[in-house]
Amino acid sequence: MIASIDVGETPPVPGEDRFSSLALVNTEHLRPGGPHDGLSDPAAASAWLEGRALIPPGVALDENQTTRLRDLRAASRDLFEARIDGVAPAAEALERANTVLARHPVARIIEWSDEGARRVVRTRRGTEVDLALGLLAEDAARLLTGAEAAKLALCAAPKCTRLMVRTHAARRWCSDRCGNRVRAARHSSAEGTAGA
Secondary structure, eight states: OOOOOOOSSOOOOTTTTTOHHHHHHTTEEEETTEEEETTSSHHHHHHHHHHTTSSOTTOOOOHHHHHHHHHHHHHHHHHHHHHHHTSOOOHHHHHHHHHHHHHSSEEEEEEEETTEEEEEEEEOOOOHHHHHHHHHHHHHHHHHHSGGGGGEEEOOSTTOOOEEEOSSTTOOOSSHHHHHHHHHHHHHHHHHHHTO
16 A cells, blocks of 8 residues: 655754755655755745854844855755766855855865865854854864764755655665655556556
């Protein structure tokens, strides 16, 4: 029997519990009902950062800070996808991530060479939001340069754009929901073929 598919709340993705940067990237994705943006406005962005304990309760982002958070999300996605594809990232994405890292009170910027990514330590001071963004960028750098970088993957379910850290080599989907959706589509296709 095929399990029913829940189209409500998005289930967590493997790796999001350890890497806030992965959770950040996945705040923008496709759902069965259409596109979803978990950082759609400053209130949503503030709530997301507070929910991840990256800013204290009551700190509200303004539109500019929300745009900076979305820019970091886009840059992180570009870097993660470059790592998944085994290619060097676009220079613009690397520069955007490094700009955020440079604002972090204790920052490690990313350098890319033929051998891959490595971190270089820099120090600066900044606001609470700069700190939160820097922590996210630092987390992305840790994921990109750590042992789990080789486990980064894009969900194999059609129309799913979420990234994950594979928990085992055979893992193809970011969640049971995506796996169930693929199995349901196969089952429907098989029934349609059998009835022809």
